[in-house]
């Protein structure tokens with residue numbers, strides 16, 4: 207990285223105003239060739255808006271972009287790609303039924319394809335050069351999440367990327383995959399590619415980034431060299447002093463069984479989903495049971511089966527407080543004291559076009575509906591209290607869910623479900639995309655709920671968070687559940703290996719029949 211070179215991209219006074227929200231306020235920034243630059247800030251600080259402007263998805267109201275010193279207009283993603291800007295989003299946009307090569311071909315122009323010649327050969331060549339291990343002939347639905355991410359990176363590489371933007375790239379990867387990704391990024395950087403990296407995981411920023419820009423309230427409030435900072439000093443720049451630090455919470459031993467799952471086997475209802483295979487575990491009162499795993503290994507199916515959202519009836523499979531709930535629907539299970547936070551916040555955790563108050567009523571009737579009448583004042587009061595307690599950045603309880611930044615909506619949904627004081631809370635990825643300050647608040651709320659006697663099933667891809675919060679742990683791989691062990695008696699390495707399926711034997715992999723009613 208050479209800071210004296212003409213910047214690869216220079217942002218001058220970029221401003222983006224949404225109705226009622228100044229998301230980017232006069233932002234200026236320089237990105238040099240070979241630099242790995244972190245874009246940091248609390249939820250709603252304006253990071254996604256800024257990178258979407260750079261990639262031509264959002265058009266700023268004012269400001270300039272200089273590409274290699276020359277002013278350019280970036281009107282669309284194809285415009286951005288022509289310049290050499292590539293972006294890997296959190297949610298991949300690959301067609302499952304096509305091969306890797308076909309997916310990559312779709313985003314190339316005729317001229318680019320002609321220049322490349324054999325695309326499959328080019329992919330194999332780049333795969334070897336960067337250690338990506340991407341096979342051009344594989345169908346995408348057979349790939350793990352980590353492999354799909356590498357296909358997205360490959361899609362940028364074949365277009366000769368000069369600036370690669372990654373939005374929270376590590377939240378879906380195993381620890382081993384994270385180190386593989388970092389090796390690829392280091393190689394790209396050594397060849398002069400500039401990388402812009404959004405992350406809330408500050409230890410990763412100090413490990414891999416050369417520079418960082420910190421946003422707050424849409425403005426640049428600080429810059430730093432992460433190599434000479436610590437995660438704690440960067441957190442302080444982002445959100446001010448954290449009164450308490452997230453460190454070593456005490457582990458608890460649960461008491462009686464609240465939720466029992468016995469030999470749960472079910473085919474996925476999705477074409478490329480994962481079938482559940484003989485899953486059994488006990489979730490106890492006063493404990494957090496963590497389930498690790500890379501996304502796509504049966505987490506969605508497990509959550510849907512336990513919550514009742516998957517309405518195919520089961521038989522003798524699920525017990526809540528000693529009662530068989532296998533044939534009950536989702537609403538009946540909620541009435542018995544279960545609450546859920548699904549991974550997908552927009553669409554399943556919240557209805558995008560509804561206000562936060564209306565979204566509250568969707569999952570929470572107790573105290574709000576009397577004799578068939580909704581007490582809207584009570585609903586609004588509850589939604590407002592969640593907004594205040596979790597510092598949800600929005601205009602108020604009337605804001606539509608879709609107008610909130612990802613992390614702010616996550617805080618609202620977590621608050622809404624924890625506030626119901628459930629007997630059993632099942633939550634997927636509770637702090638996904640949430641900033642350090644809000645993650646601390648959510649962790650403490652989960653621990654307080656556990657200490658009041660709730661049983662919490664925590665499904666997450668964030669292994670550090672699982673080690674921090676879970677009292678017992680297991681891993682899910684290809685629909686199989688590993689043994690459940692006390693967190694204090696296992697290691698990140700062992701759980702990482704279970705996430706890759708080392709506990710699956712030929713007998714367990716063949717021995718499963720559906721437990722349908």
Ligand SMILES: Nc1ncnc2c1ncn2[C@@H]1O[C@H](COP(=O)(O)OP(=O)(O)OP(=O)(O)O)[C@@H](O)[C@H]1O
Nearest residue numbers: 224229249250251252253254255609610611612613
């Ligand atoms: N389409 C929209 N309409 C209105 N306001 C919006 C829209 N998109 C984003 N905002 C607002 O702009 C601000 C910045 O949002 P942005 O998504 O850029 O934040 P962020 O830093 O990426 O947050 P997070 O870490 O939670 O993803 C937020 O206050 C958000 O509510």
